[in-house]
Amino acid sequence: MNRVFARRVVAVVAALVLAASVVPEARGEAVVPVEAPTSPAYPPNAIMVNPVALVLGAAFGMWSLRFEYERRLLPWLGLAVQPSFMHWSFGDLKVTGGGVILGAPMFPGSSSIRGFFIKPQLGLEYARGSYESDSGGLGVFSIGATIGYTWQWQSGFIMSLEGGAAFPVLFGDLVSDVTLPLKVMPMLNYWIGWSF
Secondary structure, three states, rough: OHHHHHHHHHHHHHHHHHHHOOOOOHOOOOOOOOOOOOOOOOOOEEEEEHHHHHHHHHHHHEEEEEEEEEEEEEOOEEEEEEEEEEEEOOEEEEEEEEEEEEEOHHHHOOOOOEEEEEEEEEEEEEEEEEOOOEEEEEEEEEEEEEEEEEEEEEEEEEEEEEEEEEEEEEEEEOOOHOOOOOOOOOEEEEEEEEEO
C-alpha cells in the first residue's frame, strides 16, 4: 500500500512542477488577458452623391445635384438628410428648383450605417420656371419609404442602393396645370461617397 501511495504522491508532485513551468503566474510573470476578437469599428458618418442624377441631368442639359449626409444616432438608427438642386435652361425656358428629404434609416441586426436598411422619409421640393413673360412654381410634399443595402469599407468608401415609393401632394400656382400619371411615385437611388 505504501508503494502505491508513494507513486501517487510522486505523480502529483511531478504534475505540479510541470504546471508551474507552463502557467505564467507560477513563474512570476504578468498575465495579460486575451480579448475576444471584435468586429472592426466603422465610421458613424457618411456623405454621398447620386451619380445617376448627375449623368441623367447632363444627358438632358440639366444641372442636377443630389447629396446625402447620413449619421448613426443609435446602434440601429440613423438620420439621413438629402438636399438637392437642379437648374435647366433651354432657350427662353428656365427651371430652377431644390428641396430636401429627411429620412430615418433603420439597420436591423447592424451597429453601423451599413447592411440592409428600411428608411421612412419625408420630402419637400419646389421648382420655379419661366418661359418668356410667364412664370410659375410647383412644389411637392411627399411621404414614403425605401429599402436598400449599404456597403461600407474600412478604407472609408461607401456605396448604397435603395428603392421604394412615396405618396406626393402637389402645391403651388401650377397645380391646376399638372396631372400626375401615378398616385405613387417610384424612387430608385444609387449613392457613392465617403464615410468618416
